[in-house]
Amino acid sequence: MMQVQSGDQREVPTEVLNSGLSSSMCSDENHEFSDLKGDEVAIVVVPFPAQGHLNQLLQLSCLISSYGLPVYYVGSATHNRQARIRANALNASDIAKVHFHDLPTPEFSSPPPDFNSLSKFPAHLQSSWDACMLLREPIASFLRDISSTSRRVVVVHDSLMSYNVQDVSTFPNAESYKFNCFSAFTAYCLICLFLRIPGQHEEELLKKLPSFEGIMTDEARDFSAAQLPYYNVRSGDIHNTSKVIEGKYLDLLAEIYQNKKQWAIGPIIPTNRDHISNRNNMCLEWLNKQLPKSVLYISFGTTTTFSDGEIKELAMGLEQSKQKFIWVLRDADRGDIFTGGARRVELPEGFEERVKEVGLVVREWAPQPEILAHSSTGGFMSHCGWNSCMESITMGVPIAAWPMHSDQPRNGFLMTEMLKVGLTVREWEKREELVSASTIENVVRKLMASEEGDAIRRRAEEMGEAVRRSIEKGGASRMELDSFIAHITR
Known part of the structure; x- marks a missing residue:
């Protein structure tokens, strides 16, 4: 390996x-x-x-x-x-x-x-x-x-x-x-x-x-x-x-x-996944307590910033889906990440308290490859940067594709339409429209709790296995x- x-x-x-x-x-x-x-x-x-x-x-x-x-x-x-x-x-x-x-x-x-x-x-x-x-x-x-x-x-x-x-x-x-x-x-x-x-x-x-x-x-x-x-x-x-x-x-x-x-x-x-259980990280500790393939990981990379309205819809959609999740909630990087204070993103009132048994909100740097490699992770809502796509493919995790800019729309298309290891959250042509909580809820449920989602997950796992064999x-x-x-x- x-x-x-x-x-x-x-x-x-x-x-x-x-x-x-x-x-x-x-x-x-x-x-x-x-x-x-x-x-x-x-x-x-x-x-x-x-x-x-x-x-x-x-x-x-x-x-x-x-x-x-x-x-x-x-x-x-x-x-x-x-x-x-x-x-x-x-x-x-x-x-x-x-x-x-x-x-x-x-x-x-x-x-x-x-x-x-x-x-x-x-x-x-x-x-x-x-x-x-x-x-x-x-x-x-x-x-x-x-x-x-x-x-x-x-x-x-x-x-x-x-x-x-x-x-x-x-x-x-x-x-x-x-x-x-x-x-x-x-x-x-x-x-x-x-x-x-x-x-x-x-x-x-x-x-x-x-x-x-x-x-x-x-x-x-x-x-x-x-x-x-x-x-x-x-x-x-x-x-x-x-x-x-x-x-x-x-x-x-x-x-x-x-x-x-x-x-x-x-x-x-x-x-190599052997070192994962040795990591002292709250995300991995939380995942250790969850059922296999039960958790949706949500992260939009280091160049995406959501508005307050978009964050509210995403929070509501996740809550309504009733699916387990880890949500990395961060602003985009500055050009120099060591300067300036980060914006404190506000979630809907009472959200974190209501979902504390179901979800984990992370506002700091998260060990994404280890999270995706964890046996409890069953899906990944992503901006489809190529790092994230390759990590998702390699670890056999299906993707909920929500591209933002640059190569991401084509990467998302590759994942959903060509490799068929994911679902689309929002079509690129509708990129300036607010994605509603109900749309997010439906995509999350389909990926995490439906027969179609299970079939996509099996394809992702088979592809991940083939890709991992390719580097042996x-x-x-x-x-x-x-x-x-x-x-x-x-």
Whole structure:
């Protein structure tokens, strides 16, 4: 399985052993580059400063380092700190093997989210994203230093950091690979839109496909477009998905990018459930007292903020459904999560007292992967960020899809209409309408307490089992990961 026990390393491919890399892991504790000896091959990971992206790149860093390779996680000091303190489901011993290189954090404003906005896109984060465009020079400087002491430097970067890593092409011993933090299906749809080519979708699905309208602001679209000219610098792509889930769309992407190598190595989240019972967390303690598959987990990620009216309807819908639940009730992150006070979201009067035997409201960071892996969890109401989708699929938990922005409408469509492991809470075309308590109640009951919900749950469990097998030795995703490691250490 993907979880590496403390102190262990993965079985290393022969190609890696032959390169002498298995002994090149640096063991210093302060992780400063100046204290490290030269590496045969050094992997430099460059994340994008938003939680869903930071998290995936940190998981990938731990995964690569489990092969005995030195990995440098390079980002602004603020966002590196954020990645470390929110490292869900990762062992501290695995994180300790990753070398965090803190770049000076550029100044940016960090306003609170606008909870009354009809658009759920986190426009308040734009200034932090704009500031990260100032990291090109310090990243190039780091690459210059590390390339002078390494046989090869391998840069793995978020697709939204392509501008910042463009200088990799100026170093003769460096190469870069783009990491896609979203589904292959979404990536394929975006490429078809960009290249103006018709997508290869079944006709019935094509009629239902959600539009791209309203998924982001003009400023965010311009930011994304600014990365495109630097895509060609890369040598290939890494996908946090599995052929078990998205084989068709991975094949279609490979056809489009015939000169770029492709690897589907997901899920990159650890899947070993043995440590769950050892966690001291109120959510897990509460789940331990519930019946198997009886609890709905509700969380809308780190970029979604609900209005007071939306929170009231959700609370009423959950109460009326009479189903067990854990509800993570938080505002969206600020650009700098360490500044500013959080809004205290008010629930309907007496709600928490009335549901205390049925539900748990959590207003702090929750261990989502462990909650989804718990035997008492039987459903997940989600915004359908790709982290959440992959965790839900991997743990075999069906989803109540409520997409908010960006890739989420397509991810939700993939889960409900294509993989058929979920139900839709609200159609994307009705995104600016208030979702009523009765609608929420009906979806929750259908997912958690109906024959249709049971059938969806069985499909989700079967898919989860297949996906977990894919990362075991001999599985499709494991072979892809071994292939990537062999390629970069050739």
